[in-house]
Amino acid sequence: MHDDRRGPLAVPQLDDDDMAALLAALAGGSSRVEHCQLKNRAVWIKRYQRLGARIGQRLQWLASRLTGVTILRPAPLLDPQGMLDREVRQINSFSAAGFKTPQILYRGTTALVLSHLGLPVSKQMGALRDKDADGHDALLVRCAAELGRLHAAGLCHGRPHPRDFIIDDGEFCFLDFEEEPAAVMPLAMAQARDVWLLFLQIASRALKPETPDRAFVAWKLAAPAETAVALSQIMPFFARLLPLARFLLRIQNGQDLVRFVAATDYLTSATQSQS
Template sequence: MDGRVFELNAIPQMTDTDIETLLAALTRETRRIERLDLSFGAVWIKRYGTERPPVWTKAQTALACLFGQPFLRPSPYLDSRGMVAREIRRITAFAGRGVPVPQVLYSSGSALVLSDVAPTVTARLDVLRNTDPTAHDALLVACAADLGALHGEGLCHGRPHPRDFFVAGERIGFMDFEEEPDAAMPLAVAQARDVWLLFLQLTDRALLGEATAGKAYAAWRARAPAAAEAELARMLQFLGKFLSPTRLIGRVHMGSDLRRFLAATGYLSEVLLPPRPADASKAGKDD
């Protein structure tokens, strides 16, 4: 990204009133993310540099070094100008591979104006949850399939979550590209991390249980690189060590984060890792 600023007049159907409204919003610098309704539809303003550098990033780096696990590394920290450039660069890369993404309408050194891409997958899931459980879980499977297609194109998202996906006709679109894990770890590791992060949400949201998780994993695997699956297995060998302690903690207090960790890590471990000796013994007794 060369740092150039997109012209406001380049936005389709932009009126003088729209320009005044947008400029006023940009100078207000209130909320970090703001929806703005203009004459031709909604746009979104994303502001950068409004929050302090996360303390957790230093802890993540220390843990990654301590355990020798690249997937724990945080994305490189950038100032607001660097964050704007990163997001535009990644949107451009995804669009260049034919992936549905928001359109960048305007940029400055501290803000982006993006086109509206509603409905988000989260919003669609909320509607389907109580009306059509089958379609609800089919949408989760579609998310996994299109994430696999993304990985097959040599890309990774970094923070795959239904709120950062949107429905683009028959496809899933992607937004929110503030993370860049492949700048901190090998691409295959970043893609494996993507899958695990998606399954933290998917296994928790699936209304039809492991049947949906199985379809979703198969859909991702059919389109993703084999190297990503191999790295996922290595990740799970490490994460699996924390399943038993997490279950013990959960007996005292089972928060949503613990529940998602157990569901996703446990399911993926069963799929990818050979059974432990105790599990194999138990399985033999059940035969």
Template sequence: MDGRLNDLSAIPDATPKDIETLLAVLARGARRIERVEMSFGTVWIKRYGTERPIVWSRAQNALAHLFRKPFLRASPRLGRTAMVDREVRRIAAFAAEGLPVPTVLYRSDSALVLSDAGPTVSARLRTLKTADPAGHEDLLVACAAELGALHARKLCHGRPHPRDLFLEGGRIGYMDFEEEPEAAMPLPAAQARDLWLLFLQLVPSALEGETTAGRALSAWQESAPGDALSELCLLVAFLAKFLWLTRLIGRVHMGSDLRRFLAATRYLSQVLLAPRPADASKAGKDD
């Protein structure tokens, strides 16, 4: 690790006043994510170890063990310093592949100071939705295409939500590297889950529905490894078994998460899985 990351005075263009401000904000520890204005621009402070224990991650691992499905596993839970180490390491890995990422300006055992990456893809999509609907759809497709290119580099993000993506020079950039699914499952399974998680957001928000979803899936497939596609088919086949239960629950309360699960999983199952013949149970009876 670059030893300069432990030195606030090594931050490029930082003035003594900037350093004083950062020291005060870091010591205050008010919020997990905090925006700070410096003389040279905006930086973000990200603190670790403030999260409440996540029951869902334990449930994920229990389900993964019960069903013997690695893609259900949660990323390993780590202590504060190890979480900082993980994020710094993953940012460096993406940067080494020439991918746009925030710059790590400073690190301690429990916090990072990161450069501002600019507006997120999520914010850009909100603007395009009314100002340029065609551009909105093209950006969704671009997210899938860039994710496929990422997977071709033997990487995965872990949570490719549009709010964790940004635009830099016409390219999709990545931030928020808290997840590391490839540490809990084979890389192809982690990459398949990446695509499914992106489609949880993409399919419901696409203005042109399945037309855009189809373009996005094709764009991902152009670069994505074949074993990631195979794992995606296995993932979707498993999750599709629960569509009936999801619809049943939805009759009582159709929340946004449930709606996204239904839309994405139903679409992917339709295009990736071979349809079951209606008379499959009768096969061979007339021989």
């Protein structure tokens, strides 16, 4: 496990020029996530100071209170320091369990500097979409299989999405740990929520009809049995919203609705046929 409290002067492999460039970028930039090219390597600066109104999370909280539905509970609203701490904590527990995550090169009070891991799966999919449907969908199946391995290790990603997964030289890496649903609901339910979130992508982006099934089998092969049970328990809640979502889709063709319908439709029947 790497030491997440090392100071800037102890950053490994960075010479004086790189340190100067990094410090200038840290001091000069303000964007939340910034790619920073040093002489021989790339790093990412992630800042935690501008939080905005976070209306979505507040509405989610209200919906969970009004309906009493646990699965809707948002992670606690944290201040910037709390969010940075949470990301560090998650990176450390993932890497302690043997999963590849960015290395923390510098930890400040409002910013982290992370090692560059490679190209996100979403970009790799974009490059394959029009010329290699098998390769494109194989990436989705791999994401599901890796999520299953993660769940088997007692971990939960929180917001799994191909843009926050990286495959570099065949090695799978996890990024972006801003949500921690296991802090507000039982682990199996938080992991089931992970599956539904990932299938929002898989069921809507798959190019071949058999891909969601292959992905679900790949996840289930590795995942704990109690998470599969939790998934079949949460799906009826989402399924009840399907008629409304389908109705809204006829009025407005929003991508979020398309994903909701595709994932909920698929997982409802997949979990029914497993029981």
